[in-house]
Amino acid sequence: MKMRVIVTLKPGVLDPQGEAVRHALGSLGFEGVNKVRQGKMIELDLAETDPVRAEEQARAMCEKLLANTVIESYALEPLEG
Amino acid sequence: MKMRVIVTLKPGVLDPQGEAVRHALGSLGFEGVNKVRQGKMIELDLAETDPVRAEEQARAMCEKLLANTVIESYALEPLEG
Numbered sequence: 001m002k003m004r005v006i007v008t009l010k011p012g013v014l015d016p017q018g019e020a021v022r023h024a025l026g027s028l029g030f031e032g033v034n035k036v037r038q039g040k041m042i043e044l045d046l047a048e049t050d051p052v053r054a055e056e057q058a059r060a061m062c063e064k065l066l067a068n069t070v071i072e073s074y075a076l077e078p079l080e081g
Numbered sequence: 082m083k084m085r086v087i088v089t090l091k092p093g094v095l096d097p098q099g100e101a102v103r104h105a106l107g108s109l110g111f112e113g114v115n116k117v118r119q120g121k122m123i124e125l126d127l128a129e130t131d132p133v134r135a136e137e138q139a140r141a142m143c144e145k146l147l148a149n150t151v152i153e154s155y156a157l158e159p160l161e162g
Contacts, residue, residue: 006122021123021147028145030138032128039122041087042102047113057111064109066102 001049002079003058007067008039042066043079051078082130083160084139088148089120123147124160132159 009015015037022036044061048054058076067074090096096118103117125142129135139157148155 008122008124018123024146025142030142032138033125034128035126037124037126039124041089041120041122042099043089043118043120044114045116045118047115057113061106061111065105 001046001051001054003044003046003054004077004079005042005044005058005062005066006039006075006077007042007062007072008037008074010071010073013071039072040066054078082127082132082135084125084127084135085158085160086123086125086139086143086147087120087156087158088123088143088153089118089155091152091154094152120153121147135159 018036018038021038022033025033025036044058046054046057048057055076055078062074062076063069099117099119102119103114106114106117125139127135127138129138136157136159143155143157144150
């Protein structure tokens with residue numbers, strides 16, 4: 001089954017990439033953009049078909065590789081199909 | 082209101098970053114990972130409070146800046162709060 005992992009910087013951690021996007025949007029004439037935060041999206045296609053076990057696997061992958069848990073948090077979302 | 086933008090490479094476009102993650106997961110002993118695709122997540126905090134207009138704004142931002150629509154597709158998701 002497919003799992004989607006969203007990795008974001010923890011609140012309070014400076015996000016220069018998001019800030020650059022916000023600035024660029026302003027330069028392009030987009031107004032009313034209060035804040036931009038940028039993160040990563042990783043889509044995992046796992047052989048495991050049981051949703052609970054697939055989530056366990058994905059969580060272990062996040063802890064070991066996908067997220068730097070000192071400054072980043074992650075969220076797991078099962079995807080259909 | 083907040084909008085979440087997910088930018089992914091279109092199907093068929095080579096994703097070396099995802100492939101590198103898949104390989105690294107294999108090296109760490111994770112089995113049963115068929116495929117990994119990596120994309121971007123951008124969280125926009127917009128002053129606009131109307132959901133329809135906020136989505137219109139976010140779509141325009143994607144077309145102009147956030148996504149390279151030749152090779153990338155994007156999805157918009159309203160966020161609570």
